[in-house]
Amino acid sequence: MFDIKWIRANTEAFDTALSRRKGITTRSADLLAIDDRRRDIIVRLNEAQEKRNALSKQIGQAKAQKDEAKAAELMAEVARLKDTIPAGEAEERAVELELRNALSVLPNIAFDDVPDGTDEAGNVEYFGRNGSPETAAKVRAPRPSFAFAPKEHYEVGVAANGNMDFEIAAKLSGSRFVVLKGEVARLERALGQFMLDLHTNEHGYLEVQPPLLVKDDALFGTNQLPKFEDDLFFAPHGDGRLALIPTAEVPLTNMVRESILSEEELPLRLTALTPCFRSEAGSAGRDTRGMLRQHQFNKVEMVSITTPETSTDEHERMLTCAETVLQKLGLHYRVMNLCTGDLGFGAKKTYDLEVWLPGQDTYREISSVSVCGDFQARRMDARYRPSGEKQAPRFVHTLNGSGTAVGRCLIAVLENYQQEDGSVLVPDVLQPYMGGLKSIGGR
RNA sequence: GGAGAGGUGGCAGAGUGGUCGAAUGCACCGCACUCGAAAUGCGGCGUGGGGGUGACUCCACCGUGAGUUCGAAUCUCACCCUCUCCGCCA
Numbered sequence: 001m002f003d004i005k006w007i008r009a010n011t012e013a014f015d016t017a018l019s020r021r022k023g024i025t026t027r028s029a030d031l032l033a034i035d036d037r038r039r040d041i042i043v044r045l046n047e048a049q050e051k052r053n054a055l056s057k058q059i060g061q062a063k064a065q066k067d068e069a070k071a072a073e074l075m076a077e078v079a080r081l082k083d084t085i086p087a088g089e090a091e092e093r094a095v096e097l098e099l100r101n102a103l104s105v106l107p108n109i110a111f112d113d114v115p116d117g118t119d120e121a122g123n124v125e126y127f128g129r130n131g132s133p134e135t136a137a138k139v140r141a142p143r144p145s146f147a148f149a150p151k152e153h154y155e156v157g158v159a160a161n162g163n164m165d166f167e168i169a170a171k172l173s174g175s176r177f178v179v180l181k182g183e184v185a186r187l188e189r190a191l192g193q194f195m196l197d198l199h200t201n202e203h204g205y206l207e208v209q210p211p212l213l214v215k216d217d218a219l220f221g222t223n224q225l226p227k228f229e230d231d232l233f234f235a236p237h238g239d240g241r242l243a244l245i246p247t248a249e250v251p252l253t254n255m256v257r258e259s260i261l262s263e264e265e266l267p268l269r270l271t272a273l274t275p276c277f278r279s280e281a282g283s284a285g286r287d288t289r290g291m292l293r294q295h296q297f298n299k300v301e302m303v304s305i306t307t308p309e310t311s312t313d314e315h316e317r318m319l320t321c322a323e324t325v326l327q328k329l330g331l332h333y334r335v336m337n338l339c340t341g342d343l344g345f346g347a348k349k350t351y352d353l354e355v356w357l358p359g360q361d362t363y364r365e366i367s368s369v370s371v372c373g374d375f376q377a378r379r380m381d382a383r384y385r386p387s388g389e390k391q392a393p394r395f396v397h398t399l400n401g402s403g404t405a406v407g408r409c410l411i412a413v414l415e416n417y418q419q420e421d422g423s424v425l426v427p428d429v430l431q432p433y434m435g436g437l438k439s440i441g442g443r
Numbered sequence: 444g445g446a447g448a449g450g451u452g453g454c455a456g457a458g459u460g461g462u463c464g465a466a467u468g469c470a471c472c473g474c475a476c477u478c479g480a481a482a483u484g485c486g487g488c489g490u491g492g493g494g495g496u497g498a499c500u501c502c503a504c505c506g507u508g509a510g511u512u513c514g515a516a517u518c519u520c521a522c523c524c525u526c527u528c529c530g531c532c533a
Contacts, residue, residue: 078514
């Protein structure tokens, strides 16, 4: 969410930046008109309150001096303000809500180095700071070659023979659910454990087990509300409701909401392995086969809370953390710098990791790493106090990234490591998590 | 679910109708003392929003929301949360 004062001081920059965003017609003038009304109301209200306060103080003094006549006279004077103050307060609340509502539906503005574009076709491949296709090729696994036609993940023998069961899942829960069994279930677990261990042991993230049900306020903080309510599952609770988290970004990021951290605590790096729940409204017909797009999936999430000065560096660092997962798994992938048309609501810049799926003969998103600036911090009221000289609190910057989507990573392993006989080789780094198994689904 | 206690500034903790945005302690910052540090002394130190070129000034905020009152941290009501005990339970 934007700072109206900043908009007022930077109308042109704001309008130019916002016009890069798809389908947004709001401009600074619309917002400043609301703010002008707000200020008018505040000025009038404050004057009335000041008068009331001054008179009330005099009443107290008059009563202390036992001057009842004067007190009565003053009370009559205050009485004339009686209606204007509550009315003014109601007006102020209304216009402040109006401004907040107008601001809260506006997407973040993109960094200058985010490419323009209307959809994913406008995304630009990224090879890291000072990177190139050559430097990337040194650390990334090459695209695998097959002596046979590689199958899609749900067709690979070890999965197709009942260990990835969509029929049973449909009986339990309907479409877009899956039941994993046996070695495939274990592989899913191994992937999650591997990623979590990597980020906690080598990347400095703190492991967190957050609630999977959250309040509306938390969802507002990380931009799911008010605009993306349809993507969520809700559970009734008391007179209200709780939402099943669509990503651990929600609880992890909101852990700092309504607080003032000390600068020494930053950067705060949090990670969690959780199920994620998405209703996938509007995705009817997309990716209906296999477990690419499910209502429930596991994901390892990384969240960083930083100072404004360090957030862009942290973004590159977080990208590297996510890439390391795929590098260690020996999976081929590419990184895309998302264009303005594909950028998420709260992001200033996003890198997508797209893993190679030989069965689909295409790249598919497996991780999304975003820097949000102070956009979410304003919504959450999450600040930090700079160290050193006495300084006012400032909003933190927030970042989030998948490290990575476990379900999709399972797909990638099945497709990339499949053998002609339907078995799947276990990547070296996963073998300790698989009791030393080098292959699954073999005879 | 039942009973009781409580929610005040970064933390602890006073404050039960007016001069309280709020004592005191800790933490923090500055200065003094010191070779330096500790200790000590002095001073400073909440957040947000208006107005003013500025010095400055006004308003709001003591869990949240309503209410009583000329005036509410303080009184009333509802709700939320935390803690203790009991019950139930993975």
